[in-house]
Amino acid sequence: MELLTEYAAGTLSLAQLACMSAHFNYCDDCRRTTEQLQDVGAALFETQDPVPVGDALLNTVLARLDEAPPLSYSRPQRSQGGGRSENGVPALLQRLMGGDFSDLSWRKITSALSIAYLKTGDSNYEFALYQIKAGGSIPDHDHRGSEMTLVLEGGFSDDRGTYHPGDFTYRQASEAHAPRALQGQDCICLAVLDAPLRFTGWKHRWMNPFLTLHAG
Template identity: 40%
Template sequence: MTHYHPSIETLTDYAAGALSLSHSLCVSTHLEHCSECQQQVKKLEILGAQLFEQNRMPPQELRHLKDQLFAKLEQQDTSTEATQTVGVVERIKDKGGKIPKSLRQFITKGYDDLTWMHLSPSFKIATLHNEEGGAQIALTRVKAGAHMPTHTHTGDEITLVLEGAFSDETGIYRQGDFISRDARHKHKPIVTKDAECICLTVLDAPIEFTGWFTRLLNPILRRYHPHTSL
């Protein structure tokens, strides 16, 4: 069960097709684990279609239509739909191993077959895609019980837990959890001791390690990030 989800604004943009490729990828992967957000997106898509058809209504009537629509959707029994949707996701995973369906355009075989860049004995990164002048889509992989070096963010970061779990100063994050960070955050993620942790990350700008030794890696991260390699 997931406990951390995209904001309603992010889900609204996703339903409207207004998110970038990188951010849409993270939301799609989260939806494969979260029936709650699947249902929310379904509601937003229906609402968007209704509002599109009624786009000439006065604002107060549009608000009334929105309230009516959500009330009607809340009355529906969605438990069966949610169970069926999650079942489809599990069958897809069984056929293709552990790789989420939304990531198979980048990961055709398995995590071990990717090109990993080792940044420490316990922490490595594999770049999946660089948007020209924009975000970087990557995987991070940290050994069980290890920690990622303390770092800050020079831009927005989205993290989606694919395997395992980790914690930081604000909580514990498990498979399917969707975490957003920005330049205000400084943290030191620690992986649980029972298994390694693999995460999907989207970085609008490179992270900055703050440790005395690890900060020497910052030029490498900047070099391979499309935002700073122009």
């Protein structure tokens, strides 16, 4: 509920907002709750006394109208119900990808994990797709910051449960886990981080100094 409230209030980062928006394409309950929270916020605004806008603030707002938008979209594919493109990917994510999963530049991290980084214009958060081979796992790791995860294809399991397309998880700093992709299909997830993950097992700790945040 806290994340939905922050979304409705517009206080989440740009990358987090994009991830939550993609989740709403799968989850009607979260979307409806957010709409209700926005209605409450709008009603509260109506009860407030108006505040005069000074010339300095007005000029600042007008100057920003000429700035380039933080998200650069290619032409989207024709959408189907639920705000998803013909291949089932949320339309917003499809625009950021500019193609299909196979068109992305995947960086191999381990034998089972590859990552493709996307640009949102958010300089504080990494916005990336994680591909875990069917039956493979991401080594034991914790997080130096927060992590949002949205399953797009396949699924994975960890100590909290099993997740399928559309499922959303949120982990705080220092929460450790080792996601394992379900058998039969590669798992592709969207992950939004504000700090690099950190491997905790002795076999992969040597990689930690090389794991940097790809924000922007």
